[in-house]
Amino acid sequence: MSAGVSAPLLSLRGVRKTFGTGAEQRAVLDGIDLDVAEHRCVVLIGASGSGKSTLLRVVDLLEDVDDGQVLLDGQDVADPWVDADAVRARLALVFQQYNLFPHLRVLDNLTLAPRVAHGRPRAEAEAEARQMLERVGLAHKARAYPDQLSGGEQQRAAIARALVGRPELLLLDEVTSALDPALVGEVLDLLLSLRSEGTTMLVATHEMGFARDVADEVVFLHDGRIHERGTPQQVLDDPQRERTREFLRRLR
Amino acid sequence: MSEQGGAPPGRQGGAPPGRQGGAWVPSERAAARTAFRRAQRRRALLVAGVATVVVLAAVVYVVTTAPGWERAREAFFSPGRAVEVLPEVAQGLWLNLRVWVVASAVGLVVGLLLAVVRTSRIPALFPLRMLAVAYVDVFRGVPLLLVLLLVGFGLPALRLPWLPVSAAVLGGLAIVLTYTAFLAEIFRAGIESVHPSQVAAARSLGLSRGQAVRHVVLPQAVRHVAAPVAGMLVSLQKDSGLISILGAVDAIRAAQIATTGDYNFTPYVVAGLLFVAISVPLTRLVDAWSARQGWRGQLSGVAGAGALR
Numbered sequence: 415m416s417a418g419v420s421a422p423l424l425s426l427r428g429v430r431k432t433f434g435t436g437a438e439q440r441a442v443l444d445g446i447d448l449d450v451a452e453h454r455c456v457v458l459i460g461a462s463g464s465g466k467s468t469l470l471r472v473v474d475l476l477e478d479v480d481d482g483q484v485l486l487d488g489q490d491v492a493d494p495w496v497d498a499d500a501v502r503a504r505l506a507l508v509f510q511q512y513n514l515f516p517h518l519r520v521l522d523n524l525t526l527a528p529r530v531a532h533g534r535p536r537a538e539a540e541a542e543a544r545q546m547l548e549r550v551g552l553a554h555k556a557r558a559y560p561d562q563l564s565g566g567e568q569q570r571a572a573i574a575r576a577l578v579g580r581p582e583l584l585l586l587d588e589v590t591s592a593l594d595p596a597l598v599g600e601v602l603d604l605l606l607s608l609r610s611e612g613t614t615m616l617v618a619t620h621e622m623g624f625a626r627d628v629a630d631e632v633v634f635l636h637d638g639r640i641h642e643r644g645t646p647q648q649v650l651d652d653p654q655r656e657r658t659r660e661f662l663r664r665l666r
Numbered sequence: 667m668s669e670q671g672g673a674p675p676g677r678q679g680g681a682p683p684g685r686q687g688g689a690w691v692p693s694e695r696a697a698a699r700t701a702f703r704r705a706q707r708r709r710a711l712l713v714a715g716v717a718t719v720v721v722l723a724a725v726v727y728v729v730t731t732a733p734g735w736e737r738a739r740e741a742f743f744s745p746g747r748a749v750e751v752l753p754e755v756a757q758g759l760w761l762n763l764r765v766w767v768v769a770s771a772v773g774l775v776v777g778l779l780l781a782v783v784r785t786s787r788i789p790a791l792f793p794l795r796m797l798a799v800a801y802v803d804v805f806r807g808v809p810l811l812l813v814l815l816l817v818g819f820g821l822p823a824l825r826l827p828w829l830p831v832s833a834a835v836l837g838g839l840a841i842v843l844t845y846t847a848f849l850a851e852i853f854r855a856g857i858e859s860v861h862p863s864q865v866a867a868a869r870s871l872g873l874s875r876g877q878a879v880r881h882v883v884l885p886q887a888v889r890h891v892a893a894p895v896a897g898m899l900v901s902l903q904k905d906s907g908l909i910s911i912l913g914a915v916d917a918i919r920a921a922q923i924a925t926t927g928d929y930n931f932t933p934y935v936v937a938g939l940l941f942v943a944i945s946v947p948l949t950r951l952v953d954a955w956s957a958r959q960g961w962r963g964q965l966s967g968v969a970g971a972g973a974l975r
């Protein structure tokens with residue numbers, strides 16, 4: 415790819431997603447336009463139920479869209495004839511509830527996708543996985559099962575699992591919401607260091623301090639639309655719209 | 667509720683728990699609780715003991731004072747006869763064990779395959795899926811005895827040259843037909859018990875649908891249902907005795923043959939004891955194995971629930 419002004423890594427154009435049928439039908443995403451350039455970080459904020467998770471799942475092709483485009487490097491990956499497995503392998507989604515595989519040791523959680531989906535030899539996959547565990551401070555837990563870890567350790571393991579595939583874009587869905595306040599710090603520290611290395615991220619979070627530290631752009635979702643967007647200073651410190659102010663007031 | 671000065675009501679009873687000379691000395695309250703629990707345990711033991719003696723005595727009394735007891739004891743519990751027939755019955759049991767192992771292996775593999783087929787969404791498998799549904803519906807509904815008779819006497823009537831006619835093989839086939847249907851249903855329940863977020867996580871990492879099923883769903887599904895599946899296998903071991911109906915010389919048939927001369931039914935008791943001697947250790951083995959597995963991430967909450975009053 416040529417110099418910095420090229421097309422963004424991820425672009426959403428008019429993305430619409432509804433749940434339910436008939437009278438029950440509701441547009442959770444109602445025409446979303448969003449760009450994430452390489453090495454950039456976009457933070458999604460919004461009330462619970464505003465569609466943050468749905469948006470991230472749409473990007474990871476875990477949900478089909480009703481309309482609009484999901485452009486990855488300019489290719490519309492929402493088209494059903496695109497190889498979704500190949501696209502997902504370029505992205506990584508970290509879930510609020512970790513979703514580690516409970517029947518596999520931490521190390522095997524990390525090596526499953528490289529071995530099974532990408533056909534990497536076990537030794538090679540394990541060497542890389544150990545490096546990644548070292549990186550997130552869990553080298554000593556490689557042989558533990560997920561239920562033997564604290565919440566913070568589980569979430570760091572989940573992040574490590576997402577990173578071993580060397581994703582071009584890291585999608586993070588409220589990764590600290592299920593954690594005790596005392597454990598939030600260790601996970602946020604990890605994300606901050608990833609950010610400082612230039613990892614491209616699309617992040618849903620309720621941690622406004624964190625958003626301020628990492629975001630190049632903050633996007634406030636309301637009623638299925640982007641209600642307000644801008645730099646962290648613009649949106650978080652000087653919101654222009656009443657809904658945004660109300661949302662931020664409630665968080666304090 | 668407000669406490670106005672002084673110790674809370676519960677505290678007024680005993681001396682405060684404290685350290686005397688560095689070591690912890692139980693407070694009076696703790697000592698009283700321990701004594702109460704010990705007394706309760708003693709009482710429970712006493713009640714259990716008395717109840718057991720009473721029930722056993724009643725059973726022994728009823729049985730031994732029955733008008734036919736003397737003859738029944740002769741006919742069913744003759745030690746000499748038991749020793750005599752043991753080799754034949756044990757030889758028959760060997761057939762039961764072989765039928766059990768083969769039927770279990772086939773039932774597990776085919777049952778799991780059927781469950782996967784039933785829960786898959788591959789369009790090409792649609793006819794297979796319908797077949798699987800019909801098969802499970804039919805063979806869960808028809809009594810095993812009937813399946814045995816139909817397979818054992820019906821299939822040979824077709825006179826297909828390639829069809830085995832051994833009673834043990836046909837009987838084993840009938841048992842497999844019935845048990846596979848039940849095993850398939852158990853495995854299906856296991857597959858459906860794995861949370862969709864596990865599949866989402868696997869797909870998100872780039873695994874295909876099939877890879878997610880193979881490496882994430884099935885291992886967890888099988889762990890979830892290991893206990894009921896093991897129960898079915900124990901039950902299958904016991905039901906392998908039904909092949910005697912078709913004339914296969916298994917433990918039951920061997921015992922039956924041994925009774926024909928003298929109307930002494932001790933061989934049946936011997937066969938029964940042998941079946942129990944297999945199934946009890948088997949059950950304990952399964953229990954121990956499932957306890958050791960620890961059900962990673964599944965039942966830790968339940969298993970850790972501890973003793974409750």
Ligand SMILES: Nc1ncnc2c1ncn2[C@@H]1O[C@H](COP(=O)(O)OP(=O)(O)O)[C@@H](O)[C@H]1O
Nearest residue numbers: 433434442460461462463464465466467468469
């Ligand atoms: N699979 C689904 N079926 C029906 N409704 C759904 C589904 N997933 C999400 N929703 C609905 O979509 C809305 C947005 O959910 P979500 O994206 O999880 O919000 P957020 O992550 O911002 O809390 C909610 O009202 C939720 O109930």
Ligand SMILES: [Mg+2]
Nearest residue numbers: 466467587588
């Ligand atoms: Mg959410």
